[in-house]
Amino acid sequence: MGFIKVKVGVFNPAAPEHVVEVEGVVDTGAIYTVVRRDVLESLGVKPLRRRRFKAFGGYVERDVGEVGLVLMGERRVVPVIFGEAEDVIVVGMTALEIFGLEVDPVRGTLKEAELLLL
Template sequence: MEEVELLVDSGAIFTSIPGEVLKGLGLGPIDRVRLRVYGGAVIEREIGWALIEYEGVRRVAPVIFGEKGDTPVLGATSLESLGFQVDPVTKKLKPVEFLMI
């Protein structure tokens, strides 16, 4: 297990973790994806799966293998699968009810 500090970005679809951290944990990419970044540029990054834990809740989520200069972020897919959302007033994560509809 590796503890990584991530910027919460509910506007980002995927979580991005430095690739060297993921590979150091024995995780490997399964594909490459094209991503549009802030400013409009399109980049390619490797993507895979990782077990992500926050506040004792663990879920497997897709992760981008970040490269040098990429900001490590916790994206919307991981936030939703963990059952958290950003409280706009407190700017903190709060649990939400899961919906099956």
């Protein structure tokens, strides 16, 4: 299965009325969501800390924070990595879990997940 492309709204939780729509991919191998720094800064989203990530055959450091996403008509706040200009916008597994979504590999889309209580 290839990548699943999605349109996602991005907003600052402190100013949720201003939403920027971007196109990205769903990556079930990624833990966090990645949004380019310029998009986050244009919304006034500030980093909360800096983390080290294994990537590109080595390690990189990136700022992380929290951002609001609009996906399939729902709004949630998720952890976000401040991506560089060349980084692809990625919706990671943490966001999918927060939204209660999963990948439908047959249709190549997102769908509501069957949630388990225990």
